[in-house]
Amino acid sequence: MPRTSTRAALVATLAGVALLGSPALAKGKKKDPTAPRKADGSSIPAPTPTGLIQPWFTLWDQDVDPISDPAGYGDPEDDFGFKLRRARIGLVAKEDRVKYDITFGFSSGFDAVDPPDSGSIQLISAEGSYKPVKGLWLTGGVQKVPISRDFLMSASQLASGDRAVGSVRMVPGRDVGITADYNTGDTDGDGFKARVRAGMFNGNGDLMGDDNDGKLIATRLDLVFGPGNVYRTWGRVKGATFGLAGDYWMNNDLGTETTGFGADAIFRIQGLAILTEFHKAVLKPTDADIVMPSLLAEAPRLGMSHQIGYSVWMVEPYVRYSTFDDNQNFEDNGDVGEIQGGVTWHGGDDMVRAGLAYLHRTEGGGAETDNDTARLWLQLAF
Numbered sequence: 001m002p003r004t005s006t007r008a009a010l011v012a013t014l015a016g017v018a019l020l021g022s023p024a025l026a027k028g029k030k031k032d033p034t035a036p037r038k039a040d041g042s043s044i045p046a047p048t049p050t051g052l053i054q055p056w057f058t059l060w061d062q063d064v065d066p067i068s069d070p071a072g073y074g075d076p077e078d079d080f081g082f083k084l085r086r087a088r089i090g091l092v093a094k095e096d097r098v099k100y101d102i103t104f105g106f107s108s109g110f111d112a113v114d115p116p117d118s119g120s121i122q123l124i125s126a127e128g129s130y131k132p133v134k135g136l137w138l139t140g141g142v143q144k145v146p147i148s149r150d151f152l153m154s155a156s157q158l159a160s161g162d163r164a165v166g167s168v169r170m171v172p173g174r175d176v177g178i179t180a181d182y183n184t185g186d187t188d189g190d191g192f193k194a195r196v197r198a199g200m201f202n203g204n205g206d207l208m209g210d211d212n213d214g215k216l217i218a219t220r221l222d223l224v225f226g227p228g229n230v231y232r233t234w235g236r237v238k239g240a241t242f243g244l245a246g247d248y249w250m251n252n253d254l255g256t257e258t259t260g261f262g263a264d265a266i267f268r269i270q271g272l273a274i275l276t277e278f279h280k281a282v283l284k285p286t287d288a289d290i291v292m293p294s295l296l297a298e299a300p301r302l303g304m305s306h307q308i309g310y311s312v313w314m315v316e317p318y319v320r321y322s323t324f325d326d327n328q329n330f331e332d333n334g335d336v337g338e339i340q341g342g343v344t345w346h347g348g349d350d351m352v353r354a355g356l357a358y359l360h361r362t363e364g365g366g367a368e369t370d371n372d373t374a375r376l377w378l379q380l381a382f
Contacts, residue, residue: 047091053380054086062370071112073336074165075371100128110168137181145172146197146220147247149264156381157232159309164322166303177201190227203251214252230266233273241268257284271311279303299327317343331365353379
């Protein structure tokens with residue numbers, strides 16, 4: 001099917017499901033006795049449309065020469081002008097025992113090292129969950145691998161409008177698989193809470209199925225004390241809140257084996273939010289008859305991120321320092337750091353955000369590159 005026809009079909013499907021689930025059409029309509037039912041006898045929850053639009057405007061950028069300025073981690077090579085960083089539309093629903101999320105979207109490249117297909121609309125998530133017992137959710141489909149607080153935070157909740165270079169370059173991302181998610185304690189209370197997530201995934205990122213026997217396994221443990229949300233930074237909390245987490249993953253893909261682990265923490269009190277994150281991964285070549293390994297020797301990788309911000313009135317000033325080293329055995333331009341400072345304005349009950357950011361990039365080894373940038377960004381989320 002041509003790409004334009006596929007996009008039209010996706011849009012029509014989303015619009016049709018949203019209309020069928022809208023209260024205006026559901027009102028007064030007789031219940032279909034053949035409709036799918038949950039354990040309590042009611043119908044599957046009706047969907048709520050969601051969306052995210054995030055345009056960027058690059059005010060100034062140092063690397064304006066595409067020939068003499070090589071691509072680097074964390075640098076999208078943006079020049080003066082506009083671009084659409086993210087655009088998403090989806091349908092979500094949640095009730096006592098059932099929830100689901102179907103989201104399509106577009107994302108421009110995080111950096112010029114591995115840009116996405118130009119103009120491509122992709123399936124972001126397609127996951128369905130069921131709660132067999134109190135506190136336990138089983139989720140299957142295209143979903144986030146439970147690694148890294150920075151990655152697990154919704155893109156719409158990031159103070160800077162984008163993720164740290166270390167988490168983007170190291171975290172497995174999204175994949176097809178199944179996850180068990182268990183919570184202890186009162187999730188809305190201010191006492192101690194624990195959350196354990198464990199999952200198995202294809203490990204190749206292909207929505208159409210796996211192409212080898214290797215699998216990606218991942219597990220994460222969250223410990224939380226306090227009433228605040230530990231997966232966002234905006235807003236004031238009613239009491240001191242501390243979240244600590246550790247995670248581990250292993251992916252036996254064709255030609256390459258990856259093992260990684262990490263830890264992250266967040267502390268919130270009143271308007272103050274402090275985040276820190278550390279991840280290390282080791283890539284090893286493996287014997288494979290049908291593909292060449294993506295590397296010829298063991299490559300240890302390291303990524304870190306530290307951020308501090310404060311919510312006051314309708315603004316959130318912040319500073320973030322993040323690093324990524326693609327191979328600790330060498331000192332070269334694969335060792336990068338980024339210092340980002342900015343301020344984000346929150347309006348419309350946080351449905352609208354606007355931010356101003358300055359990014360100073362450094363090279364830990366190899367040749368220094370002039371690649372600082374300043375940007376304005378806008379976000380509409382519903």
